[in-house]
Amino acid sequence: MSAFSHLPLGQRIPAGTPHAVSASLPTMRAVIGYEEKNPEITRHMTSGYPRFVKHPFLKKTAAHILHTLGLEGWQLWPTSSAHAAATLCAWLGVPEARVVENVCVSGVAFPANPDTFARAKTYLQHTGTLLSSREAEDYLVRVGELPAPHPEPTFEGYAASRVKGAVARAFQHASPEDVFLANSGMNAVYAAFRAADSLQRPRGRKLWIQLGWLYLDTIAILQKFTGQPAHDYVVQHNVFDLAALRKLFATRGHEIAGLITEVPTNPLIQTPDLAAIYELCRAHQAIFVADPTIASPLNIDILPHTDVAVNSLTKYTASEGDVLAGAIVVNPRSPWAADFRRLLPGELQPVYSRDLSRLASQIGDVDALIAQVNRTAPAVVEFLLNHPRVKNVWWSEHPDSRDNYLKIARSPASIGSMISFTVENLAEFYDRLSLPKGPSFGMKTSLICPFIYLAHYDLVTSEHGRAQLAAAGLDPELLRLSIGSEPADDIIAALAEALA
Structure with a gap:
């Protein structure tokens, strides 16, 4: 019997807090219904990953502001700051749209229009400039719509100093003055890109290189916020092909503004040769941005091989x-x-005070979590590699990546929590599996999801899209498993039961 129990559709993960960043999608029918906005599924999804699912507190905040300002029949997206609202309003380009503010919360209001609403949502998702659920909660308390904030442990000291110090120690080669906090990992990526682009564009350098298949919103930033994407955006999916990269720099090096990659990549867990790539960037005066989130900077040492690191x-x-x-x-x-120290404060969105205090209260647990997942992951990988119903397994020490990964690993045991794999009959396996199933990763709770379905459903459901995925080496039925703090035997037992 599995130590896990099936979570009902829509249950917050973790349970017991209104600020959970994941929610249960327990069957493939639920996954597909969520992506296709089937009311039978979405009515159960009261929350989800915050940049994708509008939190109930944000909905209530928006409704209250519109009512207070007499804007009945309008829609509103609350933003993380007045500056973010002004930027969103300008980007929308809708004459009727306006920046509004009420009781210290800003947003963009516009006459109800599904297209404008969807475009605003997409922009906020890509740039990470949506209002925090805790800030919305505090607004609702101030205006009398909620009696009190949800009780939770918080840090009583100077939270920013505690968090910056911990992040600097994780990266090892930085001081707290080199650490700039953002209200989301995506906003960190966007702010770093904006700062780098603003440095290079006056020098006539506009070309950005995407190395590997990256997280969808990082891809979207390069696709949508480069000057002329058809000319200023190049993708090299093969992270191991240094010869092709050198050829690109040899022919267009004078145009290249920067290169962005993940270490390892999401979801194929592939690690490029960081030192060689950084040497290439330095030789051609290109800016190198790398994201170590998948493995955690506690597991890999990337800062000496990049100009800036972005981390969720x-x-x-x-x-x-x-x-x-x-x-x-x-x-x-x-x-x-x-240059980055000068520019970044003006580009990023600060973390809301209560989010920062909550983060500071739990940041001391991260070392123990990383140590635990490093002990557990090899046993889970071994089980998957040897199971006859498992077709492919990708992890940090996959033969294609092993040498590059070990060059930057903090120790031979720094494996990381992430494993991607494919199985015979995805739907049957997924529906039977009792592990928590939902988006996100890096929790004390193990999480699994059919990543390509959730991140790229538009590609999964079209012939052209599937061809794109195949060209990048991605199987639409790939599963992404993030190992949590549970015992290895319990995780393996749950996988074995679903594979039986």
Whole structure:
């Protein structure tokens, strides 16, 4: 018998907090219904990953502001700051849209229009500039719509100093002054891109390189916010092909603004040769941005091999799974270090005070979590590799990546929590599996999801899209498993039961 129990559709993960960053999608029918916005499924999804599912507190905040301002029949997206609202309003380009503010909460209001609403949602998702659920909760308390905030442990000291110090120690080569906090990992990526682009564009450098298949919103930033994407955006899916990368730099090096990658990539857990890529970037005066979130900077040492690192603190650092936050860490030895220190404060969105206090209260748990997942992951990988119904397994020490990964691993035991794999008959396995099933990773709770269905459903459901996935080496039925703090035997027993 599995030690886990099937979670009902829509249950928050973790349960017991309104600020959970994941929610249960227990069957493939639920996954597909969620993606296709089937009311039979979505009515159960009262919350989800905050950049994708509008939190009930945000809905209530928006409704209250519109009613207070007499804007009946309008819609509103609450934003993380007045500056974010102004930027969103300008980007929408809708004459009737306006920046509004009520009791210290800003947003963009517009006459009800599904297209404008969807475009605003997409922009906020990509840039990470949506209002925090805790800030919305506090607004509702101030205006009398809620009696009190949800009780939870918080840090009583100077939370920013505690978090910055912990992040600097994780990256090892940085001081707290090199750490810039953002209200989400995605906002950290966006702010780093904006700062780098603003440095390079006056020099006539507009071309950005995406190395590997990256997280969907990182891809979207490069697709939508480069000057002329058809000319200024190049994708190299094969992270191991240094010859192709050198050829690209040899032919277009004078145009290249920067290169962005993940270490390892999401979801194929592939690690490029960081030192060789950074040497190439330095030789051609291109800016190198790398994201170590999948493995955690506690497992890999990347800062000496990049100009800036971007990191989602929602993963591992906020191991309870109830805070959205991110960080940008500047390599103090980068030739661009002073420029980034100057520009980043004006580009990123700060973490809301209660989110920061909540993050500071749990940040001390991250070392123990990383140590635990490093002990558990090899046993789970071995089980999957040897099971006849498992077709492919990707992890940090996959033969294609092993040498590159070990060059930057903190120790031979720094395996990381992430494993991707494919099985015979995805739907049968997924529906039978009792592990928690939902988006996100890096929690004390193990989480599994059919990642391609959740992140790229548009590609899964079209012939052209499936061809794109195949060209990038991605199986639409890939599962992404994040190991939590549970015993290895319990995780393996749950997998074995579903594979039986």
